[in-house]
Amino acid sequence: MAAVSNYEPLEKFAEGSQAAVYLRKHASANLAIVLSCLALIGIAWAWTLDRATFERAETVANAMKQNENLALAFEEHTIRTLKGVDQAISFVKSQYLEHGLKLDIRKMIENGTVDAGLFVLIGITDERGNLVIGSVEFDPVNVAERESFKFHRGNNAEGMLIGKPILGRATRKWVVPMSHRIDKADGSFGGIVFVSVDPEYFTGFYQKADLGEQGAISLMGLDGISRATRIGRKGTVGEDMRATRTFSQQAKNRIGSFLGGGRLDGVVRFLSFRTLAQYPLIVTVGTSEAEVMASFRERERSYYMNAGFASAMVVFFAAFMMAASSRRKLAVEALRDNETQLREAQRVAKLGSWEWHVNTDTNIWSQEHYRIFGRDPTLPAPTYKENPQLYAPESWERLKAVVEETLRTARPYELDLEFLRADGTRGWLVARGEALRDATGKITRLRGTAQDITERKRAEQAALDQFKLAETIFNHSVSCFIVLDRNFNFLRVNEAYARACRREIGEFAGRNHFEMYPSDGKVIFEDVVRTGKPFETFAMAFVFPDQPERGVTYWDWTLVPVLDEQGEVECLVFSLNDVTERKRAQQVLEQSMRQVQALSERMMKVQQEERDDIARELHDELGQTLTALKVNLQMLEPYCADGEAEDHLTEALMITGRALEQVHSITFDLRPAELEFLGLAAVLEAHAARQAQAAGWRLHFEAAAALGRLSPELETACFRVAQESLTNVMRHAGAKQVWVSLGLNGAAVELSVRDDGKGFDADKASDGLSSPSLGLIGMRERVRLRDGRLTIRSAIGRGTEVRASFPIEPAGGREPDANAQTQA
Known part of the structure; x- marks a missing residue:
C-alpha cells in the first residue's frame, strides 16, 4: 500500500470501471426500450437522438479527461525536468565559485558528475558577457x-530564469536558455551560469502519449512566448x-479545458492547460476534435441508418440488435483506451495506485504500482498480510x-518508505492513503x-555524506579551525585549536575571542x-x-567570511597553523647566514690585502733586486766580449730577464695595478692574450665601446672572475678557441668567458654531488x-660558459646585499 501528490489517477480509474458497469446495465435497458419502441417509430427516433447526444457528451468528456490526465503528467514531467536543470545549474555554479576558471565542465560530464543528457550547452560568462567556460568547444562569444x-x-534575485527560445551562437541550434546569476x-x-x-x-x-496525427503539445511562458x-x-x-x-483563460484559472481553434494551423482541438505553481510556465495538451469525434460520428451515422430501417421495416429487428451490440463494444473499447492512457500517464510520472478491501484482504494494483x-x-x-516482505x-x-x-x-496519511523490489534491490517511495466508508459509515x-x-533519496544521502565528511575534516584536522559569529563570539572550535590553546573545547562556548585573546x-x-x-x-x-x-608564537592564518542570502556576513571561519618552530629555526638560520656572509666578506678583504702586500713586496724588493742584478750584468758585457765568459753572461742575462717577467706576472696576478690606470677592458684583453699565447688558444675578445670606467671594487671583482675562468680553461678544458666578451645590459655589466673544450656536468657540480673547486667558490662569493x-x-x-652580471655602482662602491643571487 503506497503512493503521489493526489488521488486523481485512482479516482479516474474507478470512474472508468463504473462506466463499464453502467454501459452493461444501460445496454439491457436499451434492449427493453427497443422492444417497446417497435410499434412506435417516433420513440425509436427519440431513443436514437438521445443515444447520439449521450455518446457525443461521453466522447467529449472522455477526451477532456484524457487531456487533463496527460496535461498533469506533462506538468510533472516538466517540473521534474526543470528541477533537475536547476540543481545542475546550482551545482556548476558552486563548483565555479570554488575553482574559478580552472573548472572543466566537459570533464565533469565525462566522469558523470553532471548529466548532460538534457543540455545542448552548459556555459559560464563573466560580468561583461563573455563566454569563459563551456561544455563544448566554442569561438569567442559575447551574450551581453x-x-x-x-x-x-x-x-x-535568486532562482533560475527560464528565457525565451534563442538560436545558440556556440551550437547554432534553437534552445531554451535557463540561467542563474553569479555573485x-x-x-x-560576476556573470551567469546558463x-x-x-x-x-x-x-x-x-511521443510517449498518443495524441493522434493532429494532436498538439505546448510549453508556454507567462509572457506569452512559446x-x-x-x-x-x-x-x-x-x-x-x-x-x-x-x-487569456490561464489569467482567470490556473487549470482549465476548452474546445477551440488552433491559432497556428486552424485545427479545432480539445485543449487542457495547467499553470505551473513553481515556474512561470503553462503546459497545454490538445487532441484534434475531428480525430476524437471520428469514431462517434461513424456510430452516429449508423444510429440514424438503423433508426430509419427500424421506421421502415420491423423485420430488420435482428440487424438493429447487432448494431446495438456493436455500439456497446465500441464504448467498452473506448473505455479500455482511456484506461491504457491512464496507465501511460502513471508510468511517465512514476506514479502507482492501489486499493485495499479490508474485509477480504485483497489488493488492486495499477500497472505502474x-x-x-x-x-x-x-x-x-x-x-x-504479505506486505512485510515489500x-x-x-x-x-x-x-x-x-x-x-x-x-x-x-x-489520511503520507510518509516516506524504503521498499524492497522483487529482485532484492531497494528503493524509496512517497506513500499516501485515505479511508473510504460504505453506506453505513x-x-x-x-x-x-x-x-x-x-533518485531524490540518493541525492539527499549524497549531500548527507558530504556533510559528514566535512564534519570529520573539521573535527580531526591537524589545522586549527574556529567558527565565530560576526561579533567574534566562539560558535565552534576543533580539537586542534583547543590543544594549541591548551584548553578544553567546552571552555570556548559563548565566549568572545578578543576577550580571551586581546590583540591588534x-x-x-x-x-x-x-x-x-x-x-x-x-x-x-x-x-x-x-x-x-x-613566549612569542607565530601563526599562519586565514579568515574567511560566510555570507547569507542578502550578502551580509553571517559568520567567520578562522583557520590557523602554528609555525613557531619553523619561524624560530628560520631566525636562527638567518642569523647564521648573516654571520657567514660577514665572515666571507672579511676573508675576501683580508685576502685582497694580503695579495696587495705580497705584490708590493715582490715589486719593491725582489723586482728591484733583479733589476739591479740585470744592470750589473749588462755592465760586464764589455769585459766578456770573447770566449766562454760571453756565453755565460748572455745566459745569466736571459735568466735574469725571465725572472723579472715572472715576478711581473705574479705581481699582476696578485694585484693588477694596471686596472687603476688602463681600465678593465684593456687589462682584461691583455691578460687574456697572454693566457692564449701560453696555452695555444685562438682568442676572440669583444668589449663594449660605451663601457667606460667603473668603480675600482667592481673592476677588480670582474677581473678576478675572468682571471679564474681563464685559469680553469687553461688547466682543465683542453680548448682550441676561447671567447671573452665584456658589455652592458641595461644597468648591469655583463662578462662572458666561453670555450669549446671538453666541458663538465654542471648539474652535478651545482647540486652538491661533487666538490666544487675553491676557484668556483671564490667566483661565486665575489x-x-x-x-x-x-x-x-x-x-x-x-664546452663551458661562465657568465657574470654585476649591477653598475657609483664611484666609491656600495655595501653588498646578502640576498644577491648565484646560480651554477
Whole structure:
C-alpha cells in the first residue's frame, strides 16, 4: 500500500470501471426500450437522438479527461525536468565559485558528475558577457545583449530564469536558455551560469502519449512566448501566443479545458492547460476534435441508418440488435483506451495506485504500482498480510502504525518508505492513503498512490555524506579551525585549536575571542566583517596572555567570511597553523647566514690585502733586486766580449730577464695595478692574450665601446672572475678557441668567458654531488658580494660558459646585499 501528490489517477480509474458497469446495465435497458419502441417509430427516433447526444457528451468528456490526465503528467514531467536543470545549474555554479576558471565542465560530464543528457550547452560568462567556460568547444562569444544576461545584471534575485527560445551562437541550434546569476565575493554581479535545453526534450512527451496525427503539445511562458510547441510531427519555438484563448483563460484559472481553434494551423482541438505553481510556465495538451469525434460520428451515422430501417421495416429487428451490440463494444473499447492512457500517464510520472478491501484482504494494483515493486502484473497483488516482505523492517513498522491509525480515525496519511523490489534491490517511495466508508459509515476500503523517489533519496544521502565528511575534516584536522559569529563570539572550535590553546573545547562556548585573546588583529577581523572579503597572513606573532611562559608564537592564518542570502556576513571561519618552530629555526638560520656572509666578506678583504702586500713586496724588493742584478750584468758585457765568459753572461742575462717577467706576472696576478690606470677592458684583453699565447688558444675578445670606467671594487671583482675562468680553461678544458666578451645590459655589466673544450656536468657540480673547486667558490662569493649573478653552463663534450652580471655602482662602491643571487 503506497503512493503521489493526489488521488486523481485512482479516482479516474474507478470512474472508468463504473462506466463499464453502467454501459452493461444501460445496454439491457436499451434492449427493453427497443422492444417497446417497435410499434412506435417516433420513440425509436427519440431513443436514437438521445443515444447520439449521450455518446457525443461521453466522447467529449472522455477526451477532456484524457487531456487533463496527460496535461498533469506533462506538468510533472516538466517540473521534474526543470528541477533537475536547476540543481545542475546550482551545482556548476558552486563548483565555479570554488575553482574559478580552472573548472572543466566537459570533464565533469565525462566522469558523470553532471548529466548532460538534457543540455545542448552548459556555459559560464563573466560580468561583461563573455563566454569563459563551456561544455563544448566554442569561438569567442559575447551574450551581453541577451535578455537573460541583462535580467541577471540588473536584478540580484535568486532562482533560475527560464528565457525565451534563442538560436545558440556556440551550437547554432534553437534552445531554451535557463540561467542563474553569479555573485562575486563582494556581492557584485560576476556573470551567469546558463544551460541550453533542447525544446525537443519537453515536446518529446508527445511521443510517449498518443495524441493522434493532429494532436498538439505546448510549453508556454507567462509572457506569452512559446518555449516548445509540437503540432503533429512538426516542432516549433518562439511563437507569440498572447492572442490565444489558452493565454487569456490561464489569467482567470490556473487549470482549465476548452474546445477551440488552433491559432497556428486552424485545427479545432480539445485543449487542457495547467499553470505551473513553481515556474512561470503553462503546459497545454490538445487532441484534434475531428480525430476524437471520428469514431462517434461513424456510430452516429449508423444510429440514424438503423433508426430509419427500424421506421421502415420491423423485420430488420435482428440487424438493429447487432448494431446495438456493436455500439456497446465500441464504448467498452473506448473505455479500455482511456484506461491504457491512464496507465501511460502513471508510468511517465512514476506514479502507482492501489486499493485495499479490508474485509477480504485483497489488493488492486495499477500497472505502474507493479512496475515500482518489480513484480509480475499477471499475478495477484500481495495481500496486506504479505506486505512485510515489500518493505524494510523499520519502514513496515511505521506503515503498519499509520494504517491502523487510519482504520480507527479515517485520517489520511503520507510518509516516506524504503521498499524492497522483487529482485532484492531497494528503493524509496512517497506513500499516501485515505479511508473510504460504505453506506453505513463503516470503513471498508483504503486507497492511495505511491511515487518512486529513489533518485531524490540518493541525492539527499549524497549531500548527507558530504556533510559528514566535512564534519570529520573539521573535527580531526591537524589545522586549527574556529567558527565565530560576526561579533567574534566562539560558535565552534576543533580539537586542534583547543590543544594549541591548551584548553578544553567546552571552555570556548559563548565566549568572545578578543576577550580571551586581546590583540591588534581585531582591526583585521572588523575589516573582514565590513568588506566581506577574506584575509590571509603568514607568521603572525602572538603572545598568549594567559601563558606568557610560551613566549612569542607565530601563526599562519586565514579568515574567511560566510555570507547569507542578502550578502551580509553571517559568520567567520578562522583557520590557523602554528609555525613557531619553523619561524624560530628560520631566525636562527638567518642569523647564521648573516654571520657567514660577514665572515666571507672579511676573508675576501683580508685576502685582497694580503695579495696587495705580497705584490708590493715582490715589486719593491725582489723586482728591484733583479733589476739591479740585470744592470750589473749588462755592465760586464764589455769585459766578456770573447770566449766562454760571453756565453755565460748572455745566459745569466736571459735568466735574469725571465725572472723579472715572472715576478711581473705574479705581481699582476696578485694585484693588477694596471686596472687603476688602463681600465678593465684593456687589462682584461691583455691578460687574456697572454693566457692564449701560453696555452695555444685562438682568442676572440669583444668589449663594449660605451663601457667606460667603473668603480675600482667592481673592476677588480670582474677581473678576478675572468682571471679564474681563464685559469680553469687553461688547466682543465683542453680548448682550441676561447671567447671573452665584456658589455652592458641595461644597468648591469655583463662578462662572458666561453670555450669549446671538453666541458663538465654542471648539474652535478651545482647540486652538491661533487666538490666544487675553491676557484668556483671564490667566483661565486665575489659575485655575491657585488650583488651580482653568476651562471655557469656546461655539458660534457660541449664546452663551458661562465657568465657574470654585476649591477653598475657609483664611484666609491656600495655595501653588498646578502640576498644577491648565484646560480651554477
